[in-house]
Amino acid sequence: MPELEIDAVVFDVLGTLVDEPAGIRAGIRELAPSLDDPGVEHLLSRWQRHIDREQRRIVDGTRSYVTSDVLDLEAARLVAEAAGVDDPDAVAALALSARRLPPWSDTVAGLARLAGRFPLIGLSNASRRALLELDAHAGLRWHQALSAEEARTYKPDPAVYRLAVTVSGRPPERLLMVAAHAWDLRGAQGVGLRTAYVARPVGDPPTSADGFDLHADGLADLADQLGVGT
Template identity: 85%
Template sequence: MAELDIDAIVFDVLGTLVDEPAGIRAGIRQLAPSLDDFGVERLLSLWQRHIDREQRRVLDGVRPYLTTDVLDLEAARLVAEAAGVEDPAAVASLALSARRLPPWPDTVAGLARLAERFPLIGLSNASRTALLGINAHAGLRWHQALSAEDARTYKPDPAVYGLAVTVSGRPPERLLMVAAHAWDLRGAQGVGLRTAYVSRPVGDPPIPSDGFDLHADGLAGLADLLLLGLR
């Protein structure tokens, strides 16, 4: 592997370091315990479509910026209505399931290894408050955690990646963006960051025209590439 001259690593969080669908799926099961697997997946899809659509509307300027706290509550209300649940407390608990996301099996150990060599920056579309809860629940180790809320937009808007560039104090080409979503890495490339695709079951795989700097099966594999390659 050609040596990458990087000074810090920037990580996507949702889907890359934590299993977002698993956390929301657990919240749906708590909301409606009688649902079978098909019913749970149908409601999970309803949640995901709402979040994706509304974040895109913000990016397109159709809707003013709203934090993920608002969007999660909207999604929870839609899911609860579809499940026939009207209890406001149950809806609020479901919305908070977006913060109770389990880490992937290699996440915590992988971050610990990489933190011995590099400053680690989390960069998430999750709100500041949600990101705090996600980090605490999953045991994520950061030197800095940044929310797209500070840019009042969502990835892949260049302004979000600019947060990491500003905080690091380094040129963008000295930062490595790590994500399980090819769309996220394309956005990072657009502002000059180096890129590493990490495969996850819920990610967005690269297409043949993508030219990311690194590819790894998981965080353990990425740590091997970076730490062995930089000896």
């Protein structure tokens, strides 16, 4: 494969650089300490289904745009109700767990390595406020962090990916979108970005029909493939 000619790297955040389920799982345990592991996983799945469904409705135009903060609070209320908790303060604390997400073990060092060669752009469905807090919590390094809130929609709406194109001032084919979610990379491809899939335990793996430019086991492998020195 010819070497990619890339001017900037665009990163998905949730799931790709931080372990989103782990952070929410920790919040559920704080909410209801007596829950066993299957109970926690059931409530985590309930949270995730709500977020996925409501973001799709917004992208499809069947629901007016609301920020990820609103969706997280809705999900927290559903989970708390299912757990038999009706304390508003506890619900609010659970909602904020979506901003306290641990980075993957290679995230911080990998971003630092790549930042020595490329401008790095974070592109997340998280709101501006949530993105600021989760970046600070996880120690993420950016040259620019962009929230889908700027486009008042969610990925994979093309408008979100165009934010990165506009901010970078470069043609889309000179940007490399990195994500652990095949659906996210397909959205980026639709706008003309180059794509790199990074395997994560919580990601959405490619299918045989996907044709992404790069496949990496982690950020160190990605940096190697892009010719970035240690």
